Amino acid sequence: MRRRPDTLFTPAFVALTVSDLAYCTATGALLGVTPFFVTGPLDGGPAAVGVAVGASGVTTLVLRPLAGRWADRHGRRPLLVGGASLLAVLVLGHLLVTDLAWLVVLRLLLGAAEALYVVAGFAALADLAPAGRAGEALSYNSLALYVGIAVGPVVGQALLGSGGFAAVWAGGAVLLAVAALLAARVPETLEPVSGPSAAPPLLHPAVLLPGIGLLAGVAVVGGFTAFAPLHAARIGLDAWSTVLGLFGLVVVVCRTVFATLPDRVPPLRLAAAALGASAAGLTLVAAVPSAEGLLAGTASLAVGTAFLTPAVFAAVFSRVPPSQRGSAAGTASVFIDLGLGGGPLLLGLVASAGGIPAAFLTAAGLAAGGAVLLASRPVAGARPDPRELR
Known part of the structure; x- marks a missing residue:
């Protein structure tokens, strides 16, 4: 092979x-x-x-x-x-x-x-x-x-x-x-499986628990990016675009400088820590209504965002055989879609009822819940048959 x-x-x-x-x-x-x-x-x-x-x-x-x-x-x-x-x-x-x-x-x-x-x-x-x-x-x-x-x-x-x-x-x-x-310059990467094999699952079970953590992280980021500019303007930060600019810059720097980290530490532990950093950042944004609080909280949220997705996918792909990576990717992508669509909707309802800081606190609670869920899982887990790995 x-x-x-x-x-x-x-x-x-x-x-x-x-x-x-x-x-x-x-x-x-x-x-x-x-x-x-x-x-x-x-x-x-x-x-x-x-x-x-x-x-x-x-x-x-x-x-x-x-x-x-x-x-x-x-x-x-x-x-x-x-x-x-x-x-x-x-x-x-x-x-x-x-x-x-x-x-x-x-x-x-x-x-x-x-x-x-x-x-x-x-x-x-x-x-x-x-x-x-x-x-x-x-x-x-x-x-x-x-x-x-x-x-x-x-x-x-x-x-x-x-x-x-x-x-x-x-x-x-x-x-x-x-x-x-x-x-078209990418060759076919799917290895043929010798002998009979079961059809790949439509929703891969190996993704479900990590996917919930991914859903929580994506949802809070979707909600934050929707309301951060409004929050910035309300606390007197006229250059509100700097918030999203800082967020993107921190994510890019972390994913470049620490690109190998998700493969060097237990990935679900890293994902739990990432959600914890996101929860801390959102709490800071809600509790400290100032430009300094917003920028510091944004940086913490960005650090969590930078590590969450690579860590979740590293965990998932280490636990499924190559012949089921498409199914795993499709399932994980569903959680991303749900988070991107549901996060702004949920936090929008909270913001409408209790204000934007309340929405950020809700997001912090959601991220913290995801962190606890992932941290509660054992580090060791079932891995694919080594004969299936290339």
Whole structure:
């Protein structure tokens, strides 16, 4: 059976990471421009913006587990290349949109294509990582997400100003075509299984408990990023954008400098500590209504965020055989989607009833609960048969 190389930065790993960067940049551009498209040419209101932007999340949530099973049965490469190619076509299809209904249809299809690309990418990333370095691989690869989401809206605004919405759709399609071309340079990473094997589970049981911790961490970050700018303005921090800028900077620095940490310590213990840092930061933000308290708490939350996802995925991928990594990635992605959608909703309800500091305290309690749950698990756990590992 083919052995994985000991080197992480192989041509395939670099191609996959740069492909993710192109995809995330295009996604960031669409995220920033789509609300203006809805309220401008389509003459919609805030509710229409919510429907259009949120439509893709519906199909993404539903199809991620199915995409994971498909990736384990038929390979990662078809979903990577096909998902990115379909995304490029669908973004270009925005040129033909003249009403909200058609935009919603396109956004639903975009969510399906995203599910294919992202789940296959996670599985391929774990396949490409040298043995015991899945957390490090994710730490470096995830930089593409943060850079792309930061740069994408800037690219979208520049294209909108120079050539209107048509330039944004065309530019996004080009970026996604680049993502597809780079994905095509990633060889098939799924190893054939000799003999009969059970079908990969639709929702992988090895992910369920770590996934709850991941859900808690993602939910509190989603809620924090939604309300931190408002909180900053209310306590007199005029440069509210520095809060999110600091958050992103700390995450990038931690994931770069400490990229190997999730593979050198028990990953669920690291994930529990990360949630503890998030809880401490959110408590500080709520308890100290000042710029200093907000910035210090943001830094602590960012440290927790930096380590949580790599640690959870390192724990998950160390406990599933290679033939089930797609299923595991699809299941973990469901928890991410639930956190991103549910966090702002939950904290929004709390903020409406008791104020933004109360929402941050609720988020701190959620993170602390996740930390206790993960810390209560034994360090040792079942691991895949070594004969299945490359």
